[in-house]
Amino acid sequence: MPLKTHLDEQPTLNLTPMIDVVFLLIIFFMVGSTFGGPERKIDLSVPEVAKHKSLDSPPPARIVNVSREGTITLDDVPLTPAELTSQLGLAQAANPNLTVLIRGDRKVPYERVVWALDACKRAGVRQLDVSVQLIKRR
Numbered sequence: 001m002p003l004k005t006h007l008d009e010q011p012t013l014n015l016t017p018m019i020d021v022v023f024l025l026i027i028f029f030m031v032g033s034t035f036g037g038p039e040r041k042i043d044l045s046v047p048e049v050a051k052h053k054s055l056d057s058p059p060p061a062r063i064v065n066v067s068r069e070g071t072i073t074l075d076d077v078p079l080t081p082a083e084l085t086s087q088l089g090l091a092q093a094a095n096p097n098l099t100v101l102i103r104g105d106r107k108v109p110y111e112r113v114v115w116a117l118d119a120c121k122r123a124g125v126r127q128l129d130v131s132v133q134l135i136k137r138r
Contacts, residue, residue, distance in 0.1 A: 058097065061129065063100075064119075065103050066116055067108065081116070084116065086123075088123035099127040100120050101130075103131040104130075
């Protein structure tokens with residue numbers, strides 16, 4: 001049986017990485033605190049607001065569906081192309097940032113989708129989206 005002739009080194013805790021991190025944090029906060037100095041020297045009187053109104057989220061996009069039978073609906077309400085133009089015109093006047101999403105069935109004649117696109121153009125809609133489905137290629 002072999003005998004130990006030397007003593008094992010006792011485990012120690014290496015504090016060097018922790019000291020490095022603390023040193024870097026001290027430098028970061030020292031440099032960061034000096035940036036606030038020039039802003040304190042500016043003599044400004046900021047205006048006060050008596051009442052504040054929270055920002056409303058934008059209205060949701062209006063959805064135009066063109067079904068397989070060729071029926072055009074605006075938010076699930078069936079309309080003719082002329083009625084669609086007038087409804088979108090009213091909505092565009094109420095909200096200049098109106099967004100319209102057109103969803104057409106893949107089996108519908110393209111002419112029906114063009115009617116919906118034309119109604120949006122006549123109504124002055126500038127933000128227009130067309131829904132499509134991506135084809136997975138192999």
